Structures are given as C-alpha cells and as structure tokens.
Amino acid sequence: MTYRYGPEVDEDGVRFRLWAPGADAVDLLIGDRALPMTDRGGGHFELAVVGAGPGLAYRFSIDGGTVPDPATRRQKGDVEGASVVTVPPAARVSKPARPWHEAVIVEVHVGAATPEGTFAALAGRLDHYAALGVTALELLPVADFPGARNWGYDGVLPFAPDESYGTPDDLRRLIDAAHERGLQLYLDVVYNHFGPVGNYLPSYAGAFFTDEFSTPWGSAIDFEREEVRAFFVENAAYWIEEYGFDGLRFDAVHAFEGPGRRLFLDDLARRLRAIDPQPHLILENDHNEASLLGGGSAFDAQWNDDFHHVFHVALTGEHEGYYRAYADDTAKRTARVLAEGFAYQGEPTPNRDGAPRGEPSGHLHPRSFVSFLQNHDQVGNRAFGERLAELAAPERLDLACFALLLSPQIPMLFMGEEFATRRRFPYFCDFEEEFGQLVREGRRKEFSGFSTFSGDDIPDPLSPSTFESAKLDWSETWTSEGQTALARVKALIGLRKTHIVPLLAGAFRGADASAEGGVVECEWRFDGGKLVMALNLSETEGPTGVGRSDPVAAIGRVEPGRLGPWSGALWRS
Known part of the structure; x- marks a missing residue:
C-alpha cells in the first residue's frame, strides 16, 4: 500500500513527511543541516531529499525543539535518539496457510523468552514450539519503548521495533524462520494510548488527542479524526505487509472512546481484510461485545478473560478483586463459559458497582474465543507475578490444561506454561527515576486492598534484577517435571488436532x-x-x-x- 506517514524511499531519494497541525514551521535535521519542509496544508509537511537512502539518520525541528519521526521505521539510541531510514528486503519466505480454526497459540515476550532477549535468540527456540505442535506465537508489543526493558505497552514509536530486541531485519528473519517451520507469528499492537515517556505528539499534534474523554493513560486518542485513524490503520497494515506477520491482537479496544471508535474499528478491519492472505484479527475487549465477533464480523476472535477467571477461582480459591464476580457457584459459571464463551452477557457484575457487562454470546462459534489459563496480564499484574504451577495443586492444574486444550475454543499458553515453569513473571519497566518512583507507588497502591499483600516486599519494577527474574529458564525443560509437562501438552495438542480441529472447520x-x-x-x-x-x-x-x-x-x-x-x-x- 501507499503510506502517508513515515519516510518514502524511491530511486531518486527519500521523501520525508510529518503531520504537525500545531506547528507553524518544521525543519528536517540531517547531521548539522536544517532543511525547511514544505507546508502542504492541513498540518502536513514534507520534503524530498535527492540522493538520500537507507541508513540515513534524521530528526525534525519544531519551534526550536527536536523530535523523532512518530512513524519512524527504525530508531537509534532509544526514543530520544535519531530516526533511521529503512527499506524492506525484496525476497521473503512464503507464509504458511494456517486457517484460524487450527490455532494453538503461545504468548511470548521477546525480552524474557530467552537469556539474550532478542529476535535472533527467539528464532533459535522455534524448533521447541514446532515440535510441541503449536501453530502460532503471539508476540507482546515490540514497538519502541523508553529504556532497555518493558512489557511493550509503553511504546511511543509504533512503527519501529525496539532496538533492545534487534534490528527490523532481525525481526523479519524471525518471522521467516517461523514460516519455514510452519509456524505463524501474531503481534500485539497498542492503539489506545502512547507511553508516558518519549511521546512528543502533544507538543505539535495535539489534534491526535481529545480531552472529551479520559483513559487510565490520560487524554484519549481522537479517532474521529481521519488522519488519526489512518495513522493506526497504516501501522496495522505495515506489520502485515512489510514484515509478514500473520495476525494482530488489538490491545484493550474497550479503551477506544467516543463516536470515532466504531469508525476506526471499521476502517481497520476493512483495510486489513483487503490483504491477501487475510490476517487473523484478535481483540482484547473488556466490554465483551459479541457483536464484534462471528458471522460476517471482521474480527476472528476475542481474548476470553472469563475463561481464565472461572478456572483461576476453581484452581486457587482466590476471590478478591475482579475474581469476586466469579466466586459464586464457580462450576455453574464455568459451564456457561465453556458452552457460550462469556460468563457475563449483560448481567450486573459485583465488582463493577452492579453495572452490566457483556452481550449475549451463546450463538457464536467457539473459535470466536481465545481462552487461556495464564497470560502476561493475569500473571504479571499480580503483586509478585506467581504462575499457576506455584499457586495450584498439580492435579488441579492438569485438569485445567485438559479443559483448555480440548475445549473447542482457541487455546493459548503463556511462554513456559508448557513445561510447568514456576519462574515468576513480575511487572518490569525502565523509566527514569522521577517517573519510576510514581510507578513504584502506583503498584503498591494497586495491591493494597489484597489481604495477602504485605506492601514493602513487592518486586521493584525498575530493578534490572526484576526483569532478569522474569526470563525463562530453559534448563527446566530437561527436568523430570518439565519433561512430564511437555509430554502432556504435546499429547493433548495431538488429540486436539485429531478430534477437535476437524469439527471446528x-x-x-x-x-x-x-x-x-x-x-x-x-x-x-x-x-x-x-x-x-x-x-x-x-x-x-x-x-x-x-x-x-x-x-x-x-x-x-x-x-x-x-x-x-x-x-x-x-x-x-
């Protein structure tokens, strides 16, 4: 497709573009040179530089301050550094044709999946997943974030893979290596907010946001503006077309606000469904809007938190916080989740002051739901990041794994779950001290209402040791417990392929x-x-x-x- 955001490379050079409706003038900075950009109207600035090409570092100067390109394809020196011109390679490995109903997914954090924490290192582990029988890996967000470590939900440059993981070509090689093994790669993308550090858009493109609605991250994205919708639609298409991702998971679409919300979802789906082969499109949506799924809907499935919640309560007996809504007659709620997808389909929920949640979902095909027992959210948003192998008795966890992999909903594992790791996955980030202290205080406040939380012993999210503690220990795959778990998961996936997948078609x-x-x-x-x-x-x-x-x-x-x-x-x- 033709992109309106980011640098455009052709045989003559590079055309640089920036939407800056709040700026009177914009200069392109290349080394010591400041080149005035042309105002094309509507806040669009551009400049063609003859002879420029891939590898060129640049920035923009606006009102005396310098900013990176918000649509940079590569960033050098973290979010405060220079943007770099890139072009995708011409030759790529063909994608495996894997229909959605075959999907068995493993969610992976690139930085914590291996000791090295890079795209290249993850590529070296793909044989493990292929041998297990899974069909796809879903990567947590990789867009450039501040610092050296992050879950990915604080990204501020959504087109640029974070430098700590490797180069754009490293990511393409990972995707090609997956395709060579018959594996698909999905990517989690975040369009409901920008991270709190390194986002310069408010200074020159305040029209990106609206104060009419608030979100947990501040002012809402203004999806009523066509330029804003186009920015994110292009980003989604970019990951599919220029990298070869096989699907996208859209983070927290319940946080899209205002009448522009459905306009954006429609624009997004229309553009992505025009790509051949069509990518798999997955929602995270706390509203449980069944109307966005199934039938002629543009979206294949939704992460089903309700599946996680009912089984977590059954396995652990925990009933505080949002688990309170699933603690009354857990077996009955589990039955509804298995048969109909959502536990709440418009009924009032006790942990939301009685407000209704959800829409009727019993008519939806089971493949409309991605179910899981663990994921980055449900593990990492615990105070200490404990996994179920630590929290639940083995026979309980074995039964839940049986239900997950043999129910007709689409199953998803969290990295390491397949070998029953007890390695915790605590929340981690790498903000500068002033903002980092606010994060520390926020974490303590978040868990202060839980009876098991003591307060001072929460892992420091800014400490490098917290990040290191979250990394998988692959030696566990060779322990007797790890081997037993792997054999069980592999056998269940095999049974799923034989008995479940044919029916789901x-x-x-x-x-x-x-x-x-x-x-x-x-x-x-x-x-x-x-x-x-x-x-x-x-x-x-x-x-x-x-x-x-x-x-x-x-x-x-x-x-x-x-x-x-x-x-x-x-x-x-």
Missing part, C-alpha cells in the same frame, strides 16, 4: 451445559458431530450423566457414570 449448531455440585458437563454440536466434556472441579467423587462408551481422552479417575476428584473426560460422536 464446520458450522456450529449450539451447545448445552450443566453443573451439579462440582461436576461440569458440556455438549457442543457441529455439522460433523458433537463433543461432550465432563469435568469434576472438586475434591469429592461426583456423578456424570455422560460417557456411556470409552472417552477419546481422560484425565484422573474416570469410571462409567463417575468422576474422581479433579478428573475429566472427553467424548466425540
């Missing part, structure tokens, strides 16, 4: 579920047959009315008409 004909005591039973009907799952989420033996014949998969003690504690079975017909 066809039409969904509805589901029914029930809960009696701690026993949950669910039946899903498809054109090609039906699946029946029974789970006993309790410490006592329970009766089940399903399973007259041998199940295709079972865990724990399963007998005709009876399930032992923390046992489960799956039947297909």
